Amino acid sequence: MSTRKVAQDLFDRMQVGDVDEILRMVTPDAAVSLMPLQVHGSMAAEGADYLHGLARSFPDLLIRLRRLFVTTDNTAVAEITIEGTQADAFLEAANLAKHVDLDQAWMLEVTPDGRISAVTTYWDQNQLYRRLGVKRLDIAGSASNGSTRSRSRQGEVVRGTEALRAGSGSTTREATARATVFRFFDAYRARDVERMVELCADNADFRYVPFEVWGRQRVLHGEGKVCTVGKPIWTALIDAFPDLTNTVTSVRADGEGNVAVQADISGTQTKAFGVIACAGGHYELPHLFLFHVTGHGLIDDVVSYWDNAHWKKQLGWFEVD
Secondary structure (H helix, E strand, C coil), rough: CCCHHHHHHHHHHCCCCHHHHHHEEEEEEEEEHHHHEEEEEEEHHHHHHHHHHHHHHCCCCCCEEEEEEEEECEEEEEEEEEEEEECCEEEEEEECCCCEEEEECCCCCCCCCCCHHHEEEECHHHHHCCCCCCCEECCCCCCCCCCCCCCCCCCCCCCCHHHHHHCCCHHHHHHEEEEEHHHHHHHHCCCCCHHHHHHHHEEEEEEEEEEEEEEECCCEEEEEEEHHHHHHHHHHHHHHHHCCCCEEEEEEEECEEEEEEEEEEEEEECCCECCCCCCCEEEEEEEEEEEEECCCCCCEEEEEECCCCHHHCCCCEEEEE
């Protein structure tokens, strides 16, 4: 079975709540990292707990697969939207019968014989709490069992920067895309917003999934073009966190310009950022970036996922909105 088909089958089974069948799709030692929950464990235990809770709390669950690509190391990278009406407490949020729509990103590492050996998921827990009617982060529970930093699988050592840049058996298109993305993170680390923008095509798309500003009559999303939405957000972040930096922990790419990057971003707040008042807090937060790079080596799409709930907690801000 192809890696793409494995991913599609997993989401089909998630939608109908068939957890037992999902567990038959994974290797006996399959690992799971539920990044917003800071949970790192096994699919048989922690993964099953999450899936059972999702199925029980949202019996009408609908999953829309919005994007799927397979990298050269046989990892399926997917963007999905989960929708449903809450029927039971979920992740320690009381049941208020709220309807939820939530964007998530999943990475599924698949063995040559078509079994899933590792699952990593990203979403914004702050968005989920808002949709479930939770008002404060210090009231909502936490499922954390450890650090928020990006982790490699048990027994695996994160490869050095040069190995990440080179990839393994990279095609010319893959190598070009990797090189562009690394230049982007180098520029971000240098807090050179102009250079970040130069690495993007003139009409490059931009979407920071957790970025939402709720007003009385409308919601502003971090979605649009790099030049009009991305650049102001990057500039504001660096202004509020002048020591902002990043550490790239994994890079996966296909031969068509798609690149998935796991990176830890950190900084110390010196100014208010949006609704978050400055208390001088320091944060470190795992992110997933999804890029598309043209054959000419320019980024024409930037997407990012992270967890605003833990970001806010680290900065001493506990309001969901």
